[in-house]
Amino acid sequence: MIKNAEWLVVGHSKDFPIRIGRTIHIKGVEIAVFRTSENELYAVENINPHPKRGPLTEAIVSGHYIYDPLYDWKIDLQTGIVQEPDHGQVKTFAVCEEGEEVKISLETV
Amino acid sequence: MINSKKKLVVIGNGMAGINTVEQILKLTDKYEITVLGSEPHPNYNRIMLSYVLEGSKTIDDIILNDLQWYADQGITLYTGKMVKSIDGENKKILTEDGLEIDYDVALVATGSQSFILPIPGKELPGVIGFRDIADCSAMLEAAKTYKKAAVIGGGLLGLEAAKGLVNLGMDVTVVHLMEDLMERQLDREASAMLKAELERQGIKFAMQMQTSEVYGQDRVQGLRFSDGSELEADLVVMAVGIKPNIQVAVQSGMETNRGIVVDDLMRTSVPDVYAVGECVEHRGICYGLVAPLFEQGSVIAKHLAGAETEGYMGSVVSTKLKISGVDVFSAGEFITQPEHTVIVAKDEWKRTYKKVLLRENKIVGTVLFGDVSESASLQKYVRQQTLMTDEIYGQLMGTGCSNHGSKTSSAETMADDEIVCGCNGVTKKAIVDAINDNGLTTVDEIKACTGATRSCGGCKPVVEQILQYVLGDSFKTSAKQGICSCTTLSRDEIVEAIKTKGLTTTREVMNVLGWHNDEGCSKCRPALNYYLGMINPDTYENEGDSRFVNERLHANIQKDGTFTVVPRMYGGVTTPEDLKKIADVSLKYNVKVVKVTGGQRLDLIGVRKEDLPKVWEELDMPSGYAYAKSLRTVKTCVGSQFCRFGTQDSMGMGEVLERKFERLDFPAKFKLAVNGCPRNCAESCTKDIGIVGNDGGWEIFIGGNGGIKARLADSLCKVKTDAELIDIVGSVMQLYRETGQYLERTSEWVERIGLEEIQKAVVQDTANRQALVERIEFALQQVEDPWKKIINDEDSRKNLFEVVTPSIV
Numbered sequence: 001m002i003k004n005a006e007w008l009v010v011g012h013s014k015d016f017p018i019r020i021g022r023t024i025h026i027k028g029v030e031i032a033v034f035r036t037s038e039n040e041l042y043a044v045e046n047i048n049p050h051p052k053r054g055p056l057t058e059a060i061v062s063g064h065y066i067y068d069p070l071y072d073w074k075i076d077l078q079t080g081i082v083q084e085p086d087h088g089q090v091k092t093f094a095v096c097e098e099g100e101e102v103k104i105s106l107e108t109v
Numbered sequence: 110m111i112n113s114k115k116k117l118v119v120i121g122n123g124m125a126g127i128n129t130v131e132q133i134l135k136l137t138d139k140y141e142i143t144v145l146g147s148e149p150h151p152n153y154n155r156i157m158l159s160y161v162l163e164g165s166k167t168i169d170d171i172i173l174n175d176l177q178w179y180a181d182q183g184i185t186l187y188t189g190k191m192v193k194s195i196d197g198e199n200k201k202i203l204t205e206d207g208l209e210i211d212y213d214v215a216l217v218a219t220g221s222q223s224f225i226l227p228i229p230g231k232e233l234p235g236v237i238g239f240r241d242i243a244d245c246s247a248m249l250e251a252a253k254t255y256k257k258a259a260v261i262g263g264g265l266l267g268l269e270a271a272k273g274l275v276n277l278g279m280d281v282t283v284v285h286l287m288e289d290l291m292e293r294q295l296d297r298e299a300s301a302m303l304k305a306e307l308e309r310q311g312i313k314f315a316m317q318m319q320t321s322e323v324y325g326q327d328r329v330q331g332l333r334f335s336d337g338s339e340l341e342a343d344l345v346v347m348a349v350g351i352k353p354n355i356q357v358a359v360q361s362g363m364e365t366n367r368g369i370v371v372d373d374l375m376r377t378s379v380p381d382v383y384a385v386g387e388c389v390e391h392r393g394i395c396y397g398l399v400a401p402l403f404e405q406g407s408v409i410a411k412h413l414a415g416a417e418t419e420g421y422m423g424s425v426v427s428t429k430l431k432i433s434g435v436d437v438f439s440a441g442e443f444i445t446q447p448e449h450t451v452i453v454a455k456d457e458w459k460r461t462y463k464k465v466l467l468r469e470n471k472i473v474g475t476v477l478f479g480d481v482s483e484s485a486s487l488q489k490y491v492r493q494q495t496l497m498t499d500e501i502y503g504q505l506m507g508t509g510c511s512n513h514g515s516k517t518s519s520a521e522t523m524a525d526d527e528i529v530c531g532c533n534g535v536t537k538k539a540i541v542d543a544i545n546d547n548g549l550t551t552v553d554e555i556k557a558c559t560g561a562t563r564s565c566g567g568c569k570p571v572v573e574q575i576l577q578y579v580l581g582d583s584f585k586t587s588a589k590q591g592i593c594s595c596t597t598l599s600r601d602e603i604v605e606a607i608k609t610k611g612l613t614t615t616r617e618v619m620n621v622l623g624w625h626n627d628e629g630c631s632k633c634r635p636a637l638n639y640y641l642g643m644i645n646p647d648t649y650e651n652e653g654d655s656r657f658v659n660e661r662l663h664a665n666i667q668k669d670g671t672f673t674v675v676p677r678m679y680g681g682v683t684t685p686e687d688l689k690k691i692a693d694v695s696l697k698y699n700v701k702v703v704k705v706t707g708g709q710r711l712d713l714i715g716v717r718k719e720d721l722p723k724v725w726e727e728l729d730m731p732s733g734y735a736y737a738k739s740l741r742t743v744k745t746c747v748g749s750q751f752c753r754f755g756t757q758d759s760m761g762m763g764e765v766l767e768r769k770f771e772r773l774d775f776p777a778k779f780k781l782a783v784n785g786c787p788r789n790c791a792e793s794c795t796k797d798i799g800i801v802g803n804d805g806g807w808e809i810f811i812g813g814n815g816g817i818k819a820r821l822a823d824s825l826c827k828v829k830t831d832a833e834l835i836d837i838v839g840s841v842m843q844l845y846r847e848t849g850q851y852l853e854r855t856s857e858w859v860e861r862i863g864l865e866e867i868q869k870a871v872v873q874d875t876a877n878r879q880a881l882v883e884r885i886e887f888a889l890q891q892v893e894d895p896w897k898k899i900i901n902d903e904d905s906r907k908n909l910f911e912v913v914t915p916s917i918v
Contacts, residue, residue, distance in 0.1 A: 008915060009915065010913060010915040015908075015913050018654070019654035022908070022913045023912045024913045025915075026915055054666075054668050058658035058666060060630075060631045060635075060654070060657070061628075061654065062630055062631070063626070063628045067631030070666065070668060072563065072631055074630075084557070084558070085559055086560065
């Protein structure tokens with residue numbers, strides 16, 4: 001758990017539909033937020049770990065994994081780790097839901 | 110109830126007999142089958158014995174049909190049962206141990222045995238043939254105690270036996286009567302190269318030696334030759350040929366010569382008794398290879414099932430030596446005769462040799478050494494006596510320009526560091542290592558492990574070749590693979606289940622059909638979404654979250670995360686007003702590049718995601734579907750409206766077709782072209798459907814592709830009227846929608862289904878065509894323009910396109 005973290009309210013629960021990524025800009029960081037079928041929220045930096053980069057928000061969501069929209073890399077939203085046969089890791093951020101508010105901490109998990 | 114089945118009794122439990130039974134079972138169930146085998150084993154693959162000897166396979170590995178199979182098929186199997194004779198008058202088969210078995214139809218498949226030279230000492234212990242599991246076991250056993258082996262016979266089997274014995278640590282000499290090894294399959298050049306290679310692998314040769322005697326006391330000690338010289342050996346393998354097993358046939362009064370004489374329907378001289386395989390002599394020839402027995406079996410099966418068959422016409426035999434690292438292939442005629450035109454390529458550095466023989470410009474024979482990657486196509490050419498063309502020549506002999514990724518590139522000669530998958534930078538070595546280290550057996554596994562073939566897929570044939578090369582004969586293209594790693598079910602099984610079980614969502618499909626991965630992956634989800642929509646066009650609710658980004662956002666994503674917008678331009682025709690609008694919107698939204706596409710439309714590249722709905726709204730044009738597995742463009746030439754050569758109104762027809770069929774989902778993107786005359790300026794030969802106008806109507810082509818796998822379209826048919834043209838185009842589209850695999854282009858689909866089948870379904874069978882047209886019309890009623898829909902839908906506009914603005918920052 002992250003203690004004493006600075007939590008920022010980034011939107012309303014209904015802004016984050018199931019299995020559709022949303023982009024958020026906070027303090028100069030672009031973040032992609034995903035809600036899984038199990039109703040869990042995940043936030044990752046919206047930069048593809050692929051050497052050619054690109055966004056992640058438009059990925060296909062399956063369980064707590066995403067398939068990136070440009071190169072079809074499979075990325076674990078829990079750890080940010082790119083799955084075999086590819087390699088890399090995307091930055092993940094803590095995200096929580098309090099009442100109807102969705103909050104993110106910029107401290108990386 | 111009286112059993113109405115006819116009794117079919119098969120004498121011989123080898124490859125020929127059982128393969129024939131398998132073929133019969135596929136065609137009919139009207140026979141009650143009994144099989145009598147003399148060996149104690151179930152049916153096994155005799156050709157693989159060389160691998161058992163070599164140690165790369167066990168006997169269990171080469172069993173073709175286990176006992177359970179016989180039980181499952183309802184076949185009565187007697188093993189270790191010797192047949193004495195057939196009583197043709199009373200239709201009974203008599204066994205050595207006194208059994209009498211009634212038959213309605215009998216099949217003799219007694220095979221052959223090693224020909225043992227009739228020389229003194231041939232019965233000494235340690236002298237064996239190389240035919241069955243017992244011989245194989247004897248060799249394995251001998252290698253444990255003895256050192257020196259002699260193999261008499263430098264043919265296919267002899268060389269394979271010799272190599273096996275070398276691998277078992279024996280000192281092996283091949284004794285051959287002739288000047289050249291495998292002289293019945295190879296020409297002198299190839300034979301010499303083969304000999305050199307085998308010598309490198311440790312086999313010794315005694316050429317042009319005639320064995321006159323085997324000597325020894327209690328066991329063989331050596332060979333004596335006609336010139337008086339001797340060779341020490343404590344194991345002698347005779348591999349000088351085979352002798353058809355015809356004792357049963359002779360005992361039964363059947364006409365025999367070297368083998369059992371059969372006619373073109375494989376009938377012996379005894380009524381209702383057929384014969385197949387190596388025991389048979391057909392038109393004077395006894396075959397000692399596997400391929401002919403499959404062809405013979407198929408004739409018998411069809412005949413016994415009451416289907417029409419042309420009869421067996423003899424086989425074009427081909428040879429492949431099964432020794433690792435030595436590739437030899439020959440087919441048809443291989444010894445150069447004066448009337449032959451010879452194409453030959455010999456490379457002493459790479460140790461390859463390739464010869465193709467032509468008679469009257471037709472391909473009639475070939476010999477390959479060192480690189481046999483062309484063997485399959487050459488065998489086909491030889492069988493069909495194909496006319497040599499520049500194209501075939503280029504494919505076989507190379508045309509001087511590099512041809513990477515094509516099938517001429519041989520997996521073996523390829524350098525380790527050569528890039529196989531250009532998209533993902535995967536080398537040959539990486540693939541070979543992945544196969545060896547992880548025991549991979551399919552292209553999909555290689556894809557998952559190395560990334561090769563995952564992008565454009567253009568390297569798939571080469572990856573397959575590498576797989577085949579590394580795995581040797583254990584490679585099977587038919588290994589069951591599901592549509593993705595989440596399931597083992599095929600496309601057809603899934604579509605069938607959706608229909609019969611009435612499945613309505615991707616989630617339901619995955620649950621009911623037991624997906625390994627609860628929510629599927631980026632491969633199966635879009636595929637299921639397509640199949641569900643295709644099957645239930647009116648009730649299925651498209652799942653945006655199971656669509657690839659382009660089809661979810663209705664624009665093409667670029668690598669910087671911006672999007673390309675392509676408005677529809679029916680038949681490639683626009684107006685000055687529309688051009689003005691496009692220019693205005695492009696300026697307003699800072700479009701980076703305006704580009705004309707290959708399909709005659711305008712790309713507006715570099716639109717921000719959040720601007721997309723506004724751009725569409727201000728353009729006020731329909732979506733061009735440049736992103737979709739759907740009808741993309743209908744490319745047209747100027748046609749009869751303006752062109753001095755035009756015979757048909759191609760622009761007009763292009764617009765009609767594009768308006769009619771736009772927006773409908775297909776397994777893959779779909780492109781059309783319409784030409785006003787046979788000059789084909791709109792390049793219909795590389796389109797999914799290409800239409801060429803002529804003086805009296807239109808000619809329709811299908812299955813063309815200019816992309817990854819370039820393919821020229823096939824001529825489907827000619828039609829006289831526009832109405833007929835539209836009907837046939839629609840019915841081809843619907844047939845492809847219904848039978849295509851997701852992401853399978855028509856170029857692959859046409860090859861898989863077959864042009865003739867498609868012609869039957871949409872040209873000849875007019876009722877079927879009409880039904881297809883009705884189904885596509887029904888599906889077309891459900892489509893709507895996605896741009897307009899999103900402009901009018903506040904929720905998806907917000908959720909899909911807008912950036913979330915944090916409340917407090």
